[in-house]
Amino acid sequence: MLALARDSAEKCPIIEPDEKVHTAFDAAISPLLAQIANNLDRARNLEGIRDSLLPRLISGKLRLPEAKTMLKEVIA
Numbered sequence: 001m002l003a004l005a006r007d008s009a010e011k012c013p014i015i016e017p018d019e020k021v022h023t024a025f026d027a028a029i030s031p032l033l034a035q036i037a038n039n040l041d042r043a044r045n046l047e048g049i050r051d052s053l054l055p056r057l058i059s060g061k062l063r064l065p066e067a068k069t070m071l072k073e074v075i076a
Contacts, residue, residue, distance in 0.1 A: 049074060 056062035
């Protein structure tokens with residue numbers, strides 16, 4: 001069944017957790033959400049580095065040892 005009829009959905013009981021459960025859930029999930037945000041920031045940073053270095057490496061304007069040095073400076 002691809003859909004649930006509105007009247008059927010309205011008849012389903014919904015259990016709302018109390019504040020203690022909300023607090024415990026927030027405590028458990030907050031570090032994970034922070035890590036996700038951190039990973040997204042790092043991915044964007046690495047994308048920028050890739051987008052700036054790759055064309056210069058391909059064209060020969062930048063050599064691999066120079067690129068490694070630049071990358072170490074950015075990451076440090």
